[in-house]
Amino acid sequence: MLSENLARVRARIRQACHRCGRDPASVTLVCVTKGIAIEAIQEAVSLGVTDLGENRVQEAKPKRAAFAAGEARWHLIGHLQRNKAKDAIGLFGVIHSLDSVALAEELERQAAKRQQILDALVQVNVSGEATKFGCTPAEAPSLAQAIGRLPHLRLMGLMTMAPFVENPEHARPYFRRLRLLREELLRSSLLLSMGMSNDFEVAIEEGADFVRIGSAIFKP
Ligand SMILES: *Cc1c(COP(=O)(O)O)cnc(C)c1O
Numbered sequence: 001m002l003s004e005n006l007a008r009v010r011a012r013i014r015q016a017c018h019r020c021g022r023d024p025a026s027v028t029l030v031c032v033t034k035g036i037a038i039e040a041i042q043e044a045v046s047l048g049v050t051d052l053g054e055n056r057v058q059e060a061k062p063k064r065a066a067f068a069a070g071e072a073r074w075h076l077i078g079h080l081q082r083n084k085a086k087d088a089i090g091l092f093g094v095i096h097s098l099d100s101v102a103l104a105e106e107l108e109r110q111a112a113k114r115q116q117i118l119d120a121l122v123q124v125n126v127s128g129e130a131t132k133f134g135c136t137p138a139e140a141p142s143l144a145q146a147i148g149r150l151p152h153l154r155l156m157g158l159m160t161m162a163p164f165v166e167n168p169e170h171a172r173p174y175f176r177r178l179r180l181l182r183e184e185l186l187r188s189s190l191l192l193s194m195g196m197s198n199d200f201e202v203a204i205e206e207g208a209d210f211v212r213i214g215s216a217i218f219k220p
Pocket residue numbers: 032034055077078161195196197198212213214215216
């Protein structure tokens with residue numbers, strides 16, 4: 001049941017924070033709603049979920065329309081094509097999947113038109129898997145610099161996906177790599193978006209500020 005699943009996930013977030021001496025309030029749960037019906041998302045929001053994650057612009061449109069403006073903060077966590085940048089800006093307050101200068105420039109153009117400031121995270125493909133989006137760790141500094149020059153984008157953090165592994169402990173090096181990348185950028189204020197249903201506790205131990213959790217919340 002949704003309320004029980006959610007309570008369990010929240011308890012696990014708190015316990016992970018306590019294990020490593022972090023304040024549970026410093027970790028934001030982004031509830032990932034891809035493939036989930038609007039009614040279930042509304043129930044999650046009624047249970048106190050404040051942040052919702054979708055990975056496709058088209059799928060997010062009708063869902064977003066079912067909620068009032070301030071009811072939730074919407075996060076785009078999936079790959080964004082440049083020709084969808086305009087639509088994405090109307091739907092999402094935070095983009096976790098900024099992975100190229102060209103996309104950043106298009107988002108800047110669209111945000112400027114709307115006189116809006118857009119929060120964005122640089123997605124980094126830490127594992128180097130061909131199936132994953134994101135810039136390489138080597139490209140991240142120049143991409144972060146380029147974003148810093150765009151007045152309507154605010155660089156909010158770094159995002160990564162670890163490879164799927166049976167033992168979440170094996171995801172730790174990828175999360176750690178993202179944290180070290182933040183240190184290399186000398187930007188300790190950047191937030192880290194990392195950790196999914198299978199590995200969020202390890203991600204929190206490695207410093208995750210956003211955890212993106214879907215199936216652990218919406219499983220039957
Ligand atoms: C689907 C998805 C998630 C959530 O995955 P679960 O395993 O369902 O928790 C997190 N991040 C991204 C980028 C996703 O596409």
